[in-house]
Amino acid sequence: MKELQIHPHVQDQLKEVLEFYREIGVEFLEVQADDPGLLMNEIHNEIKQCTKCHLHKTKLHYVPGEGYLSPDIFFIGEGPGETEDRFGRPFIGKAGQLLDKVLKKMGYDREQVFIGNIIKCRPPNNRNPLKDEVDACLPYLKRQIEVLNPKVLVCLGKVALENLLGGQYSISRVRGQRFEFNGVPVIPTFHPSYILRQRLLSEISKVKWNVWEDMQKVLSIVKEASSS
Numbered sequence: 425m426k427e428l429q430i431h432p433h434v435q436d437q438l439k440e441v442l443e444f445y446r447e448i449g450v451e452f453l454e455v456q457a458d459d460p461g462l463l464m465n466e467i468h469n470e471i472k473q474c475t476k477c478h479l480h481k482t483k484l485h486y487v488p489g490e491g492y493l494s495p496d497i498f499f500i501g502e503g504p505g506e507t508e509d510r511f512g513r514p515f516i517g518k519a520g521q522l523l524d525k526v527l528k529k530m531g532y533d534r535e536q537v538f539i540g541n542i543i544k545c546r547p548p549n550n551r552n553p554l555k556d557e558v559d560a561c562l563p564y565l566k567r568q569i570e571v572l573n574p575k576v577l578v579c580l581g582k583v584a585l586e587n588l589l590g591g592q593y594s595i596s597r598v599r600g601q602r603f604e605f606n607g608v609p610v611i612p613t614f615h616p617s618y619i620l621r622q623r624l625l626s627e628i629s630k631v632k633w634n635v636w637e638d639m640q641k642v643l644s645i646v647k648e649a650s651s652s
């Protein structure tokens with residue numbers, strides 16, 4: 425039998441739920457040790473108490489990630505920005521609004537996918553995450569991927585791709601190509617902030633079109649995985 429390790433905070437919540445069931449006359453409950461909800465709860469509670477790097481001192485809120493627990497697609501960004509830090513939720517600022525639009529075009533709401541980041545605390549002034557910060561935080565993302573077991577991972581931008589796969593990449597060269605992480609297909613594309621930074625209309629349309637092409641690949645992987 426698999427031993428289930430539950431964080432003390434989750435134990436309290438579980439106790440309340442079990443007491444409620446007992447009150448309404450339920451005597452037996454079958455709990456699966458590999459239930460994604462329980463496992464993600466555990467990971468997110470650990471994140472919310474993390475002191476493994478110094479970013480926990482300057483952040484306002486931890487941003488563990490959010491979404492559907494059995495998703496087709498897991499979108500991975502770089503790290504929380506100012507708005508995300510303020511509210512503890514990923515991709516809810518300007519870049520997030522653009523991501524929502526892309527999702528809608530793909531036929532998804534944000535609640536139907538999972539959205540997370542390489543690091544869970546905002547780096548000061550939105551600088552790129554440092555190696556020690558990524559080293560401390562990446563195990564959380566790896567556990568999230570293992571529990572969620574998505575059909576495809578989408579790396580939004582170079583920072584997400586390089587830190588997930590290791591190595592160096594030119595995002596404009598490798599976008600839309602299929603990589604793999606622990607057996608899960610990975611499609612890199614431009615970060616939504618990159619689209620927002622473009623000034624020329626022609627560039628904006630070009631980059632948006634590129635992202636749309638990449639998302640077609642993502643959708644074809646989902647379709648292929650769903651039919652096999």
Ligand code: URA
Nearest residue numbers: 501502503504514515
């Ligand atoms: N940019 C990211 O990479 N992640 C967020 O959550 C928000 C903006």
